Amino acid sequence: MTRMTLSVNGVNAGYGRRQVLRSISFSVPEGSVVGVIGPNGHGKSTLMRAISGLNPVWSGEIFLDGTAVHQLPAHQRVARGVVHIPQGDLVFAEMTIEENLKLGAIIVPDNDEVERRLSQVYDIFPRLLERREQIAGTLSGGERRMLGIGRGLMTGGQIMLLDEPSLGLAPKIIDEIYENLSSLRLISPTLIIVEENPIRLQEVADYIYLMDNGEFVWNGRAKELSGAADLLKTYLGG
Numbered sequence: 001m002t003r004m005t006l007s008v009n010g011v012n013a014g015y016g017r018r019q020v021l022r023s024i025s026f027s028v029p030e031g032s033v034v035g036v037i038g039p040n041g042h043g044k045s046t047l048m049r050a051i052s053g054l055n056p057v058w059s060g061e062i063f064l065d066g067t068a069v070h071q072l073p074a075h076q077r078v079a080r081g082v083v084h085i086p087q088g089d090l091v092f093a094e095m096t097i098e099e100n101l102k103l104g105a106i107i108v109p110d111n112d113e114v115e116r117r118l119s120q121v122y123d124i125f126p127r128l129l130e131r132r133e134q135i136a137g138t139l140s141g142g143e144r145r146m147l148g149i150g151r152g153l154m155t156g157g158q159i160m161l162l163d164e165p166s167l168g169l170a171p172k173i174i175d176e177i178y179e180n181l182s183s184l185r186l187i188s189p190t191l192i193i194v195e196e197n198p199i200r201l202q203e204v205a206d207y208i209y210l211m212d213n214g215e216f217v218w219n220g221r222a223k224e225l226s227g228a229a230d231l232l233k234t235y236l237g238g
Ligand SMILES: Nc1ncnc2c1ncn2[C@@H]1O[C@H](COP(=O)(O)OP(=O)(O)OP(=O)(O)O)[C@@H](O)[C@H]1O
Pocket: 015, 020, 038, 039, 040, 041, 042, 043, 044, 045, 046, 047
């Protein structure tokens, strides 16, 4: 299995003339889970989009396993193993779960490989197997989230960008999603997770970055986050 290291070096990005990301640098070693936390609207999703190629970078560099990818279009980054699961459950509402999942592997020519990935995804999310013929538009919020993640896994990508997997879900469903993250890593071993809930993030991340106003204002091992309570209060409130 090829594993990937991601490295982001001095990235600036934004929309129109408005700068959102300010000189962002960090790296994600292969097989690690990095969490990005911060208040609403401060650039976390923009960072995910810059990495996957959905937003252009103004300056700076992004490397995947030592290869510069910041000028490549999104589909070429997907081909290199980047999987982006954006906020908002972008499932095809008229299609069944299984049809949605298979779309994730649409460029995979080998049918046996598609079936193998499908059974891996069903192992991780048995709820999707139970409902495989159900139309995606009729799924609950939690099931749709699982489907979005499952479809991303079908690409076979090795580095997954997971943007607020708990957004809008009931605590019990969030538990279920988070419990599944460790098996998910058998397929996509390197993860970047954006979250607003530090406790959830601490459960799964090895390393955490706190973003404020498009900059990283703190980073450290996940277990060190508890010692940064004042900082969290300042930036996240509560
Ligand atoms: N397509 C866009 N055009 C213009 N401005 C945008 C666009 N997308 C995001 N922004 C702005 O960029 C800033 C950062 O947004 P971003 O979604 O990256 O924040 P975030 O930290 O992920 O917040 P949230 O947790 O609420 O998703 C916000 O001020 C937002 O309004």
